Amino acid sequence: MTTDAAASAPHPPAVHNSEDARAAADMATAAGELLLDFRADAHLARLDLGEVRRIGDRISHEFLVAELARRFPADAVLSEEGADDPSRLTADRVWIVDPLDGTREFGEFGRIDWAVHVALVERGRLTAGAVAMPALGVTYSTADAPTPAGPAPAAPRVVVSRTRRPEPVMAMAAALGAELVEMGSAGAKAMAVVRGEVEVYAHTGGQYEWDSAAPVAVARAAGLHVSRIDGSEPVYNQENPWLPDLLICRPELAGTALEALAR
Known part of the structure; x- marks a missing residue:
């Protein structure tokens, strides 16, 4: 029915830009590895869970923003953890990122159901994206879903x-x-x-x-x-x-x- x-x-139909998809996957994967390393250190240090979540968000956001600026300096960025720049509304290419999706789960040591999101919108259409599942050791992208x-x-x-x-x-x-x-x-x-x-x-x-x-x-x-x-x-x-x-x-x-x- x-x-x-x-x-x-x-x-x-999905538009796959393989070069951008690979970049999205690389960045999401690398951010996830940083988060895994930090979470392991935080667990050993017995940091407060609220602090673990807050710092995790910041670490991943700062890494992704810096990588996007290095790789794609002309592109705009919309990140959950960053200040919104209205110039993105007239940009041809906009990266939309969630540096740490599932912040609550990230703060619960041992949970695997959290992720890093990196997507590209070109002139209003999603053309590339990647979701890293760091605790599973896998990243899914539009190039090889x-x-x-x-x-x-x-x-x-x-x-x-x-x-x-x-x-x-x-x-x-x-x-x-x-x-x-x-x-x-x-x-x-x-x-x-x-x-x-x-x-x-x-x-x-x-x-x-x-x-x-x-x-x-x-x-x-x-x-x-x-x-x-x-x-x-x-x-x-x-x-x-x-x-x-x-x-x-x-x-x-x-x-x-x-x-x-x-x-």
Whole structure:
């Protein structure tokens, strides 16, 4: 079953710039390695968890901003941890980064469900992206995103937050007859769909562009359905970076998921 929104939603083909995708992957991976080293040292030093999270955000942000300035000095940057520069709105190329997605999970030693996001928007379109999962030792990018194999199971798996269960997401899960899988950051959830560990990730609780830009780019490159929960296309590099909802799922489940989310 499909909804009108699902049938009419614009889902442009992914544009893969392999050079930019490799750069995104390299930078996300390197930032993740810095975070792993810092977290190990912080654990040994028994630093306060709040301090671990704050310093982790800063270390990754400063590294990514410096690398982007070195590699792409003419490009604009929108980072969760940086001051917004309005000149990005007229720039041809804008990097959207989340230096540490899943700050809460990063501060809980031993957790693996946190990520580093690096994405590129060119003239309004996502053209490259990478999501590093440092604690897993893997980085997913638009250059080599895996495609989930085989059909979706009869009882699909829906990845949800450990702490928040929005009613629309729970209604969608019920409509799909889904099993719930708890996980931390947005990037971790989206990459679980890419890996085929779950089939659906829906978010309705409020996000910003940096939370979803890189995961959306990678998910689209993997052949997954990506949209807002009304079926429309997520749009990036807007004056207000608030982008509150998202659906990433196996294409064959999109119609039922969107219909349930619209109720």
